[in-house]
Amino acid sequence: MLETSARLLRLLSLLQAHREWTGADLADRLGVTPRTVRRDVDRLRELGYPVNASPGTGGGYQLGAGAELPPLLLDDDEAVAVAVGLRTAAGNGVEGIGEASVRALAKLEQVLPSRLRRRVSALNEFTVPMLRGPGRDTVDPAVLTDLAAVCRDGERLRFGYRDHGGSVSRRTVEPHRLVCSERRWYLVAWDLDREDWRTFRADRIEPRPPHGPRFVPRPAPAEDLAAYVSQGVSHRAYAARAVxxxxxxxxxxxxxxxxxxxxxxxxxxxSCLLRTGAVSLDVLVIHVMLIGCEFEVVEPPELTDRIRALRDLLGRAVEAPRE
Structure with a gap:
């Protein structure tokens, strides 16, 4: 059994890691009785941590907003600086730290006092980030933290999803993971209506709370989710595909x-094979040409025909007499 002080820190860590715990689950994790859990919760409240309790068989414990930031004790300015920094890193999809930024931001905003949330929101509202380049649509950090939270807590998610043409459809999914690829965020989730795994661009998701109920997670669609998402967004989703x-x-x-x-x-x-895709054969030709190395088309034959047609078109443009 852990000593009281160590057990209290462990209890704090558990309350931060999950939205709500039952007394029995906490007792099992800590290796103590439910009665000891109740006493430890009372000790945390005496120390200033607002732990909410809901009665009944389906009730549990939840760390309320407004708590200190355990176990790191940050002052107001430090907490705002950390939150703004995490929002910036998450919104820009910084390679290597983007996913960690979203997880940390979800934990921090759960316990951030309301007075500090207002300061962070003001900074976010009245600052303008530099765009990352063409085609790099930004994602509201609030959406990312919401998606991270439902993945963490195993809650069903309802949202509106905007497709490439701007049409919005209603989706209900079991969220699994957020994946950052090429500075763009994707949600890997089980689509309940289509009964299959789907990959959604986070910048096209409009969450429609409340979330829930909870679900038992399914086995992931692949061991390497980064490769799974990469394959899905690089060629499977496009009308024109090629090798x-x-x-x-x-x-x-x-x-x-x-x-x-x-x-x-x-x-x-x-040599190597490249499996890729684009919205049209013309765009696909340009995409392959910009790689800048010698290549040959394996499939489809229509791509070879289109390359010949564009070659002739470019040849006439070069040979046209100048006026």
Whole structure:
């Protein structure tokens, strides 16, 4: 059994990690009796941590907003600085720390006092971030933290989803994970209406609370979710898809072909296959040409025909007499 002080810190950590716990679950995690859990909760309240309790068989304990920031004790300015920094990192999809930023932000905002939430919201509302470049749609950090929370708590999510053409459909899903790929956020979730795994762009999601009920998580669609999302967004979702053979080693191609550009497969020491896609054959031709290395089309034959047509068009443009 943990000593009282260590057990209190562990209890705080558990209350922060999950939206709500039953007394029995906390007792099991801490290795104590439910009566000891009740006494420890009372001690936390005496120390100034507002732990809410709901009665009944389905009730439990929840760390309320307005608590100190355990176990790090931050003053108001420090807490605001951390929250703003996490929002910035999450919103820009910084490679390597984006997903950790969202998880940390979800934990922090759960216990952030209302007076500090107003300061963070004001800074967020009246500052304008530099856009990251064409095609990089920003995501509201509040949406990201909401998505992270339902993934963490295993709650069903209802939302409106805007497709490429601007039409909005209603979706109900069992959220699994948030994945950041090429500075864009995706939600991997089980779509209850379509009875299959789907990948949703977070910038097109409009959550429609309340969330719930809770669900038992299904096995993930793949062990490597980053590769799963990359494959899905790079070619499976597009109307025009192709396989081309690049005349460079896979390791060299990986330095110029990003995860969202396609999936690479080594062939031999001097070449590799690229499975990719685009909204049309013309865009697909440009996409492959911009890679900047020799290639040959494996499939479809329509892509080869389109390359020939564009070659002739470009040739006439170059040979046209100047006036």
């Amino acid at each position: 081309v053979r690049l005349r460079v080693p896979a390791q060299e191609a990986a330095r110029i072909v990003g995860p969202s550009d396609g999936v690479l497969e080594p062939v031999d020491a001097e």
